[in-house]
Structure formats: C-alpha cells, structure tokens
Amino acid sequence: MRGSFAEAPFCGTLFQRLDALEQRLATQRFLFGDHITDSDVRLYVTLARFDVAYYSVFRTNRHRLIDFPHLWGYARDLYQTPGFGDTTDFEAIKQGYQLGDFNANPYQLLAKGPDVSLWHQSHNRA
Numbered sequence: 001m002r003g004s005f006a007e008a009p010f011c012g013t014l015f016q017r018l019d020a021l022e023q024r025l026a027t028q029r030f031l032f033g034d035h036i037t038d039s040d041v042r043l044y045v046t047l048a049r050f051d052v053a054y055y056s057v058f059r060t061n062r063h064r065l066i067d068f069p070h071l072w073g074y075a076r077d078l079y080q081t082p083g084f085g086d087t088t089d090f091e092a093i094k095q096g097y098q099l100g101d102f103n104a105n106p107y108q109l110l111a112k113g114p115d116v117s118l119w120h121q122s123h124n125r126a
Contacts, residue, residue: 015062018071025070029077029125036081044084047075051114052090053097057104066118076123090116 021043024031031039050065066072079085098110 014060018063018068022068022070025074030074036078040078044075044078047071048079048088048090049093049097052094052116055114056111057097064114066114073123073125076119076121077125079119080123085119090119 021031028034030036031043047065050060054060055064065075079088095110098105099108102108
C-alpha cells in the first residue's frame with residue numbers, strides 16, 4: 001500500500017515552515033517588511049496552489065491555507081495586488097494538478113472546490 005505525501009518526513013518540514021511563516025506574518029505585512037520582494041512573489045505562487053492543488057493531490061492536509069489566519073490574509077493581500085490575482089487562474093491550476101497524471105486519476109475526476117471566491121474577501125492587512 002502506498003503512503004501519502006502527508007506521511008512523508010518532508011511534509012512535517014513543510015508544515016514547520018508554514019507555521020514559522022504564520023508567526024512571521026503576524027507582525028509584518030510582507031516577508032521582509034513593508035514592501036513586496038521577490039521572496040513574496042515566489043511564496044505567493046506556492047500559496048495560490050496550496051488549497052486548490054497540494055491539499056488534495058499531494059494530501060498535504062494537516063491544515064489548509066485558509067486555516068492559517070496570517071498566511072491566508074497575506075495571500076489575499078498579494079492576490080488583490082495588481083499583477084497577482086489578475087494573472088492567477090485557479091481552474092487551470094486545479095486541472096493541471098488533478099487531471100495531469102492519468103495513472104493517479106484514471107477516471108479524470110476533478111474536485112469542485114475549494115471556493116476561490118474567498119480570495120476576494122478583505123485581507124485586513126495594512
């Protein structure tokens with residue numbers, strides 16, 4: 001029987017890093033202060049894919065992004081910044097990850113969720 005990604009040792013490391021980022025973003029708007037840096041852009045790409053793809057496909061399901069209040073607010077803050085949300089296609093991300101491997105998904109089932117309209121809610125970060 002195959003184990004899940006969530007059982008792999010590196011999944012623990014993933015959530016340790018997310019926990020550390022959650023703490024960091026509790027006290028500052030962006031990763032390195034008040035301005036968006038390349039690091040924020042790179043992290044955004046991962047966070048935008050997290051609930052839509054990683055949570056279900058790789059079973060990184062200890063928590064969803066939405067369960068981290070500061071990371072979730074940070075991700076929405078970036079999403080609502082020109083150049084981020086207007087270039088993020090959640091449906092394409094979901095299809096690419098969920099339908100991209102026929103062996104892993106032979107019936108080509110595509111999840112309905114998550115509700116991506118939540119990305120438009122106020123982030124309350126200034």
